[in-house]
Every structure is written in structure tokens, then in C-alpha cells.
Amino acid sequence: MLAASYRIAELAAEIEKQTQRIDNYLTSKSFPHPSFDVGGPVDLSLPPDLKYSRAAVLRTTQELNDLLQGPENLIFNHQHNRLVHLKLISHFDLANKIPIHGEISFKNLAATVGVDRAALIRILHLGIVCHMFKEPRLGMIAHSTASRQIAEDPLAASWVGANVDEMWPAPAKTVDALVKWPQAEEPNQAATIPSGTVIDLGGSHGDAAFALARKYPSLRLIVQELPEVVTNSQEEEDLDVKFMVHDFFEEQLVKATDVYLYRWNLHNWPDKYCIKTLRALIPVLKRWQMDLTMLKIGNAKEQDLDELKLVFQDADPRFAFKGMMQSEGSKLAIIEFTWE
Numbered sequence: 001m002l003a004a005s006y007r008i009a010e011l012a013a014e015i016e017k018q019t020q021r022i023d024n025y026l027t028s029k030s031f032p033h034p035s036f037d038v039g040g041p042v043d044l045s046l047p048p049d050l051k052y053s054r055a056a057v058l059r060t061t062q063e064l065n066d067l068l069q070g071p072e073n074l075i076f077n078h079q080h081n082r083l084v085h086l087k088l089i090s091h092f093d094l095a096n097k098i099p100i101h102g103e104i105s106f107k108n109l110a111a112t113v114g115v116d117r118a119a120l121i122r123i124l125h126l127g128i129v130c131h132m133f134k135e136p137r138l139g140m141i142a143h144s145t146a147s148r149q150i151a152e153d154p155l156a157a158s159w160v161g162a163n164v165d166e167m168w169p170a171p172a173k174t175v176d177a178l179v180k181w182p183q184a185e186e187p188n189q190a191a192t193i194p195s196g197t198v199i200d201l202g203g204s205h206g207d208a209a210f211a212l213a214r215k216y217p218s219l220r221l222i223v224q225e226l227p228e229v230v231t232n233s234q235e236e237e238d239l240d241v242k243f244m245v246h247d248f249f250e251e252q253l254v255k256a257t258d259v260y261l262y263r264w265n266l267h268n269w270p271d272k273y274c275i276k277t278l279r280a281l282i283p284v285l286k287r288w289q290m291d292l293t294m295l296k297i298g299n300a301k302e303q304d305l306d307e308l309k310l311v312f313q314d315a316d317p318r319f320a321f322k323g324m325m326q327s328e329g330s331k332l333a334i335i336e337f338t339w340e
């Protein structure tokens with residue numbers, strides 16, 4: 001009892017301290033302060049040390065919230081409907097049906113998309129509680145900063161779509177899948193870095209490769225992807241980044257490469273597929289070759305790293321773990337394996 005009340009006071013003091021730092025910085029730079037209003041800033045442009053403050057506030061407010069809810073609410077308060085409004089917004093492209101600086105009635109919005117008005121209002125009220133849209137006056141809906149971003153930034157809209165269509169349903173099936181396939185494991189995620197030639201396997205439209213090429217102009221980068229992705233990708237003038245159709249489960253054909261990069265592209269694959277893609281590299285690997293993998297580790301758990309090491313060992317014991325680097329505040333780490 002005593003410990004809990006001490007903890008909430010401690011958390012409150014930390015929140016106050018870190019929030020004050022952010023507030024002072026924004027005020028001293030005359031930057032806009034966070035707001036849910038439609039004109040509010042999308043990005044606070046904080047320097048690295050204040051990004052740490054922000055992360056600390058987010059973490060401590062969550063802990064304070066959980067503590068004050070108490071164990072009973074933590075058990076009963078699941079927020080299982082938390083994403084339903086985003087699903088509705090994404091499915092009917094609602095963000096683009098509301099004027100950026102105006103308002104529209106729920107009645108007209110429901111008629112535009114052809115759904116029941118009462119149901120639409122109930123679901124969107126959930127969104128409004130989460131600061132997605134606003135109800136400036138009874139019966140009317142308008143944009144908030146967040147909903148405006150969905151309307152104006154196609155990447156944000158796609159991200160929401162991918163989350164509600166693919167990510168959201170997945171956790172509900174995870175345990176069933178584990179029961180059905182007891183050997184299945186959550187795959188880790190991987191990527192690469194060095195000098196010389198880098199092959200970015202499953203490198204999508206090349207964003208990471210372009211960033212690497214900009215930072216290290218002497219690198220030669222090849223993005224290997226599925227045909228439909230390559231068709232829709234564009235090389236950039238002045239950057240040594242080429243696109244190549246290649247299925248990363250098939251034998252690697254490009255020799256004389258220094259690094260094979262897996263970045264965020266093994267997470268959907270069970271271990272046996274991770275092993276398959278690693279083994280597909282073996283015919284062209286050179287001794288001492290660097291193979292850096294980027295692993296998504298939400299809580300930097302040692303266990304994730306151990307799991308990844310096992311995957312590499314299962315693929316071939318000649319993959320040797322060299323080390324892991326993780327920048328402060330980053331959820332990603334660079335993990336290096338060499339071929340010996």
C-alpha cells in the first residue's frame with residue numbers, strides 16, 4: 001500500500017519534470033504546442049534528449065494510469081473495441097469525406113457512405129474519445145489533427161488500412177495458430193549495413209536503400225523484391241541503388257556481395273522460412289562476409305536475440321553472431337552475423 005502511493009507520487013513528479021522540459025523547449029523556440037485541433041502540429045520536432053523526455057512521459061503516464069486503475073480494472077477493462085473506429089474510417093475513406101476546415105452532420109456522412117446513422121455515430125464517438133475527429137457541436141463532425149493526417153497523407157492512410165485489415169485481426173488468432181502449429185514461432189526481423197555491395201532483400205520500394213546510399217555514397221545497393229514491387233519502384237538519379245526481381249526463398253544469384261540486409265522482412269515468416277531464406281544465401285557467401293540483421297525488439301529482450309541466434313544456427317552453424325547495436329530510444333537493433 002505504502003509502496004504504491006510512493007510510486008504514484010514518484011511517477012507524477014517524473015511526468016511533471018519531463019513535461020516541463022518539453023514545454024520550456026517549445027516555448028523558447030516558439031514552436032507550436034501539442035494540440036488535437038485541426039491545425040495542431042503533426043510532429044513536435046524535438047531534439048534527441050527531449051525525445052527521451054517524451055518517451056519517459058508516455059511510459060510513466062501509462063504506468064500511473066495502470067496503477068490508478070487498479071488490478072480489477074486492468075482485468076476487466078480490455079478496450080477490445082479500440083480500433084473499430086479506425087476500421088470504419090479506413091473502409092469508407094471517411095477522412096476524405098469531411099471538409100478539412102469545416103464540418104458535416106453525422107446524418108449526411110451516414111447517407112454519403114450508406115450506413116446506419118446510429119451505428120456510425122456510436123462508432124465515431126469512440127474515435128472522438130480517442131481524438132480522432134471532433135464533435136464541435138451536437139450532431140456535427142469535424143477533423144482533429146490526427147484525422148486530418150489520414151485525409152492528407154496517403155502513407156498514413158495506408159498504414160491505418162494495413163493495421164486494421166491485417167494487424168488487428170492477427171492477435172486474436174495467434175493462440176489458435178499456436179495450438180494448431182505448436183512449433184510455430186514469432187519470427188524476428190532483420191536487416192543489414194556495411195561498405196561495398198549491399199543487397200537489401202525484400203527492400204520494398206527502396207526507402208532504406210536510398211537512405212543508406214545517401215549516407216554512404218560509396219555503397220552499391222541492390223534491392224531485391226517481388227516483380228510487382230519492382231515494377232512500381234523507381235531508381236533515383238545520383239544514387240547507386242538498383243532494383244532486381246528476386247524471390248528471397250530462391251537461391252541467391254548475386255555473388256561478390258559484402259552484405260545481405262534483412263530489414264523488417266522476416267517478421268511474418270515462421271522460423272523454417274527464415275532458415276530457408278538464409279540457406280538460399282549460402283552458395284554465394286564468402287568467408288568473413290558481414291551479414292547484418294535488423295531485429296525489431298520492442299523491449300530489447302535478450303530472449304529475442306537468443307531466438308534469432310538459434311534461427312541462424314539452425315540455418316547453418318557457419319553463421320557466426322558478431323554483436324548487436326541498439327541506439328538509445330530505438331526499438332530497432334542492428335544485429336551482425338558473419339559467415340565463417
Ligand SMILES: C[S@@+](CC[C@H](N)C(=O)[O-])C[C@H]1O[C@@H](n2cnc3c(N)ncnc32)[C@H](O)[C@@H]1O
Pocket residue numbers: 201202203204205207208224225226229246247248249262263264265
Ligand atoms: C514489411 S516489408 C519490409 C520492407 C523493407 N525491408 C523495410 O524495411 O521497409 C516486407 C517486404 O518483403 C517483400 N517480400 C515478401 N516476400 C518476398 C520474397 N519471397 N522475395 C522477395 N521479397 C519478398 C515484400 O514485397 C515487402 O516489400
